[in-house]
Amino acid sequence: MEFCVEDSTDVHVLIEDHRIVFSCKNDDGVELYNEIEFYAKVNSKDSQDKRSSRSITCFVRKWKEKVAWPRLTKEDIKLLQKVSTKRPPPAMDDLDFTTTVVSCRPAELQTEGSNGKKVLSGFHVVLEDTLLFPEGGGQPDDRGTINDISVLRVTRRGEQANHFTQTPLDPGSQVLVRVDWERRFDHMQQHSGQHLITAVADHLFKLKTTSWELGRFRSAIELDTPSMTTEQVAAIEQSVNEKIRDRLPVNVRELSLDDPEVEQVRGRGLPDDHAGPVRVVSIKGVDSNMCCGTHVSNLSDLQVIKILGTEKGKKNKTNLIFLAGNRVLKWMERSHGTEKALTALLKCGAEDHVEAVKKLQNSTKILQKNNLNLLRDLAVHIAHSLRNSPDWGGVVVLHRKEGDSEFMNIIANEIGSEETLLFLTVGDEKGAGLFLLAGPPASVETLGPRVAEVLEGKGAGKKGRFQGKATKMSRRTEVQALLQDYITTQSTKE
Numbered sequence: 001m002e003f004c005v006e007d008s009t010d011v012h013v014l015i016e017d018h019r020i021v022f023s024c025k026n027d028d029g030v031e032l033y034n035e036i037e038f039y040a041k042v043n044s045k046d047s048q049d050k051r052s053s054r055s056i057t058c059f060v061r062k063w064k065e066k067v068a069w070p071r072l073t074k075e076d077i078k079l080l081q082k083v084s085t086k087r088p089p090p091a092m093d094d095l096d097f098t099t100t101v102v103s104c105r106p107a108e109l110q111t112e113g114s115n116g117k118k119v120l121s122g123f124h125v126v127l128e129d130t131l132l133f134p135e136g137g138g139q140p141d142d143r144g145t146i147n148d149i150s151v152l153r154v155t156r157r158g159e160q161a162n163h164f165t166q167t168p169l170d171p172g173s174q175v176l177v178r179v180d181w182e183r184r185f186d187h188m189q190q191h192s193g194q195h196l197i198t199a200v201a202d203h204l205f206k207l208k209t210t211s212w213e214l215g216r217f218r219s220a221i222e223l224d225t226p227s228m229t230t231e232q233v234a235a236i237e238q239s240v241n242e243k244i245r246d247r248l249p250v251n252v253r254e255l256s257l258d259d260p261e262v263e264q265v266r267g268r269g270l271p272d273d274h275a276g277p278v279r280v281v282s283i284k285g286v287d288s289n290m291c292c293g294t295h296v297s298n299l300s301d302l303q304v305i306k307i308l309g310t311e312k313g314k315k316n317k318t319n320l321i322f323l324a325g326n327r328v329l330k331w332m333e334r335s336h337g338t339e340k341a342l343t344a345l346l347k348c349g350a351e352d353h354v355e356a357v358k359k360l361q362n363s364t365k366i367l368q369k370n371n372l373n374l375l376r377d378l379a380v381h382i383a384h385s386l387r388n389s390p391d392w393g394g395v396v397v398l399h400r401k402e403g404d405s406e407f408m409n410i411i412a413n414e415i416g417s418e419e420t421l422l423f424l425t426v427g428d429e430k431g432a433g434l435f436l437l438a439g440p441p442a443s444v445e446t447l448g449p450r451v452a453e454v455l456e457g458k459g460a461g462k463k464g465r466f467q468g469k470a471t472k473m474s475r476r477t478e479v480q481a482l483l484q485d486y487i488t489t490q491s492t493k494e
Contacts, residue, residue: 193324
């Protein structure tokens with residue numbers, strides 16, 4: 001099961017023996033909730049969920065695995081499993097569409113109002129037909145307007161599309177729907193690019209696509225292989241771009257479910273409750289695939305495909321990262337801007353950037369090493385100065401803005417006293433930093449956690465040392481008073 005929510009937060013998935021409860025917030029702050037009662041018992045302990053930037057996928061195992069279910073749900077209802085609009089995706093010059101409002105109902109959005117309750121801030125509009133693609137099939141939803149009212153989200157509810165707006169629309173009224181073409185065309189390029197890459201990878205190397213993700217900045221195809229060679233990646237990129245230059249047409253057909261050709265079409269199966277024709281997207285001489293998404297009409301509209309490389313995927317899988325069309329141009333523009341900035345900073349041409357950075361890294365390592373040696377020498381000197389100071393004894397306090405844990409430990413090691421409480425700190429005097437408390441083991445064990453609490457930090461220790469991180473270095477004087485009171489109390493007891 002896949003819940004398609006872009007940039008989800010506060011995700012909660014509860015899988016029980018007879019139901020699943022799902023809730024989250026999307027990137028607009030809308031709270032989504034769905035509770036589904038299963039047709040029969042499932043193995044809740046052997047079920048799991050996985051989250052991506054576009055969706056939350058739930059893997060649910062039936063209790064009786066070999067027993068077929070007539071449907072997923074206990075009740076005979078349709079879930080959000082497929083896109084079904086009467087109208088095919090528009091051509092490049094078909095950006096407006098007149099239709100009728102069927103219903104408009106308030107949508108409750110979970111927002112943090114002054115009273116902390118749900119705030120009525122929008123509406124779900126259902127149209128007789130729609131130009132806007134609801135999210136699904138690995139593709140994000142379209143955006144656009146209805147009578148110049150912004151549509152902020154399009155989701156599916158059975159065979160209906162819910163258009164979320166912040167202004168109500170009158171049921172029965174005629175409206176003009178307009179698609180955000182820049183977003184639509186970007187999704188068309190990426191989705192058609194995925195079909196092309198998937199087909200070529202299968203044809204050249206028998207690499208099967210198991211899933212894909214249309215990301216906001218880049219897309220990824222999951223291939224059923226533990227690894228790929230650079231030669232394979234280069235061959236796939238060369239082949240797909242050759243087919244783009246060949247200007248191969250992309251056609252969309254609808255086949256009846258009993259058409260023998262359906263068996264020859266690539267796909268991962270239809271939903272159990274599928275009804276009506278099967279939508280097939282074909283690249284001439286390359287691929288035919290069941291798909292409900294939006295696509296270009298000719299591969300030349302893809303312009304170019306750039307494969308950025310591969311990443312390790314989930315178990316025994318490899319993610320192939322790619323850009324198509326306008327995203328390649330934007331990527332080149334960003335890369336060129338970075339190149340210009342580096343040229344100005346490094347005072348050399350782009351061909352020398354890598355070597356210049358390597359030299360800077362080596363110089364930095366040498367400087368860090370020298371700085372560390374100097375810091376160690378300084379720590380030894382400070383330790384001897386403290387030890388020989390006339391104020392030595394009781395509580396000794398030292399703070400330096402520069403330093404680290406090693407710096408403080410060198411001082412403590414050089415002093416090596418178990419009769420004095422040594423409180424050392426480094427970092428921003430009024431911000432965050434590091435601290436170390438050294439002294440008699442029993443005293444440090446008692447005082448260490450209290451010091452961390454005063455400094456609003458965390459720490460741990462043993463054998464006369466307690467050290468950690470602090471967020472309120474400005475409270476060092478309170479720690480000093482705490483330590484002094486402890487010494488005074490101990491002296492009085494003696």
